Amino acid sequence: MTARNKIYFASDFHLGAHPRSTTRERELRIVSWLDTIKADAAELYLMGDVFDFWFEYATVVPKGYIRFLGKLAELADLGIKIILFKGNHDMWMFGYLKTELGVEIMDNDLVIERGGRTFYLHHGDGLGPGDRTYKVLKKIFRSRFCQWLFARLHPNLGIGIAQRWSAHSRIASGGLEDFQGEDKEWLVVYAKSILEKQHYDYFIFGHRHLPLEVDLPKNSKYINLGEWINYNTYAVFDGTQLTLRQWER
Structure with a gap:
């Protein structure tokens, strides 16, 4: 029997992203990948923007993603620890997924230590210099008052507005991101600023939509997990080494 001793990290599935016709094929890819890791996974960190939009009304959640959610339930039932980060697209996750699947929901950053290595984990939105407009919007969207107002909308209207908004996002444009330099x-700038105060062996983020490995000062490393529309990339820690990989069926 294979030992479950590996830790997996993935981000930015954007299930439900425009055009929605592509979501089913992407969902099947992700489910197939989850099937391959369930034999040796001890922990699974999904680092935000798993859904292109998510909002939990009192008795309604967005339809779809049944295969994906069922696979997460299967992994959780096997004893695999699953941590789901809120991203900028699915920040309105509350208690439904925790109750139904037994996953942990993370609002912000998380620091863990495994195998004598320290990991700084975050979706990546709103960190570092710049992007001031989004940082203001994030505070508004995460406010309880804004969430209360949105919940007053009928789900057909509220989810419809969100889907039209996401149709104009950078992931919907289909373009590939370019590395801009450290x-x-x-x-990268944010990780370096953290290193001036506290050492971590690995900084793992999503959000950037570009698979990246960047060596940082003090023998630290920055990993960006990419996304699953173009790259199908993920990271795995085997107890000694963290590697960024691309999944192919």
């Missing part, structure tokens, strides 16, 4: 990559 001095212009906000998450």
Whole structure:
């Protein structure tokens, strides 16, 4: 029997992203990948924007994603620890997924230590210099008053508005991101600023939509997990080494 001793990290599935016709094929890819890791996974960290939009009304959640959610339930029932980060697209996750699947929901950053290595984990939105407009919007969207107002909308209207909004997002445009250089990559700059105060062996983020491995000072490393529309990339820690990989069926 294979030992469950590996830790997996993935981000930015954007299930439900425009055009929605592509979601089923992407969902099947993700489910197939989850099937391959369930034999040796001890923990699974899904680092935000798993859904292109998510909002939990008192008695309604967005339809779809049954295969994906069922697979998460299967992994949780096997004893695999699942941590689901809120991203900028699915920040309105509350208690439904925790209750139904037994996953942990993370609002912000998380620091863990495994195998003598320290990991700084965050979706990546709103960190580092710049992007001031989004940082203001994030505070508004995460406020309880804004969530209360949105919940007053009928789900057909509220979810419809969100889907039209996401149709104009950068992930919906289909373009590939380019590496901007360490001095212009906000998450690299942010990681370096954290290292001035506290050492971590690995900084793992999503949000950037570009798989990246960047060596940082003090033998630290920045990993961006990419996304699953173009790259199908993930990271795995085997107890000794963290590697960024691309999944192919």
